[in-house]
Amino acid sequence: MNTDLALGLVRVTETAAINASKYMGRGDKNAADEAAVEGMRRMFDALPIRGTVVIGEGEMDEAPMLYIGEVLGSGDYEVDIAVDPLDGTSFVAKGMPNALAVVAIAEKGSLLHAPDMYMEKLVVGPKARGVVSLDVPLSENIKNVAKALKKDVSNVTVVIQDRPRHQHLMEEVRRVNARLKLFSDGDIQEALATCFEESGVDIMIGIGGAPEGVITAAAVKCVGGDFQGRLCPMNEEEKQRCFNMGIKDLSRVMQLDDIVKSDEVYFAATGVSDGNLLKGVVFLGKDRAKTSSIVMRAKTGTIRYINAIHNLSRRGY
Numbered sequence: 001m002n003t004d005l006a007l008g009l010v011r012v013t014e015t016a017a018i019n020a021s022k023y024m025g026r027g028d029k030n031a032a033d034e035a036a037v038e039g040m041r042r043m044f045d046a047l048p049i050r051g052t053v054v055i056g057e058g059e060m061d062e063a064p065m066l067y068i069g070e071v072l073g074s075g076d077y078e079v080d081i082a083v084d085p086l087d088g089t090s091f092v093a094k095g096m097p098n099a100l101a102v103v104a105i106a107e108k109g110s111l112l113h114a115p116d117m118y119m120e121k122l123v124v125g126p127k128a129r130g131v132v133s134l135d136v137p138l139s140e141n142i143k144n145v146a147k148a149l150k151k152d153v154s155n156v157t158v159v160i161q162d163r164p165r166h167q168h169l170m171e172e173v174r175r176v177n178a179r180l181k182l183f184s185d186g187d188i189q190e191a192l193a194t195c196f197e198e199s200g201v202d203i204m205i206g207i208g209g210a211p212e213g214v215i216t217a218a219a220v221k222c223v224g225g226d227f228q229g230r231l232c233p234m235n236e237e238e239k240q241r242c243f244n245m246g247i248k249d250l251s252r253v254m255q256l257d258d259i260v261k262s263d264e265v266y267f268a269a270t271g272v273s274d275g276n277l278l279k280g281v282v283f284l285g286k287d288r289a290k291t292s293s294i295v296m297r298a299k300t301g302t303i304r305y306i307n308a309i310h311n312l313s314r315r316g317y
Ligand SMILES: O=P(O)(O)OC[C@H]1O[C@](O)(COP(=O)(O)O)[C@@H](O)[C@@H]1O
Pocket: 084, 086, 087, 088, 089, 090, 163, 184, 185, 186, 187, 188, 207, 208, 209, 210, 212
């Protein structure tokens, strides 16, 4: 795969982030999302790839752009694309921190092709790789992670999205006296934090979006952590959609290598509003904006932080 793609991919998330950040605090999550989608799509089309969206903004009938199956790019290098133009749409609408523009691309045929639905996820960092499973109780996973990290269980921190569907998980964390961190939205950023030791979180578990799951898996592969996922169809129609996309066994826990089959995978993210990992977009004077991004490649394990100052009028914003 062309290694220059890393910079090209950052342009995609930078543009999505700048576009979305114009909607900070306007109370309109759809407008923020649409702006991100437009920016992302435009910059994808400038890349020398022929990319197919394998998981993203919904299926063709329900999403005008970046829908599953959409082909992007102006070259012939074939890749799979997983997109979430704006993770944390409600953060942008409310003018809150932690919104990100994110994307992952990988060698053709290597990313999970699935509908835009829910997925159960379990994520840990590199030192706890191989010691957790979605098939065992959370309490057991916590104990195994404590052992792997050489920590007391009471010092292990589990991060969970604050939703009623996760009540039983929260109770289990409390029952074993581990630490619990809740978040309202944006599970990609929270999950990825488990792979950065200084973040102070060790395990992310819970049900969230499947596109976010595939993108998180790509990022986790780049940093050497562990990811497991299981699709959660909510009704017969969603089950049928999975079967139509070739997913036969819905009860099976998918391992990281099932979701991201190749090492030829890149992940890029740009902060829209300030977050744990990245700063948000800052507008400087009349026509400049500063962005902060991360881009990673699994094959080499390189993690790049890229700060950029954009001249908006010259770039045609
Ligand atoms: O809000 P729900 O239905 O619980 O879904 C959880 C999903 O929503 C998010 O919190 C926000 O996603 P969007 O901003 O892309 O809508 C995701 O990070 C998470 O995976």
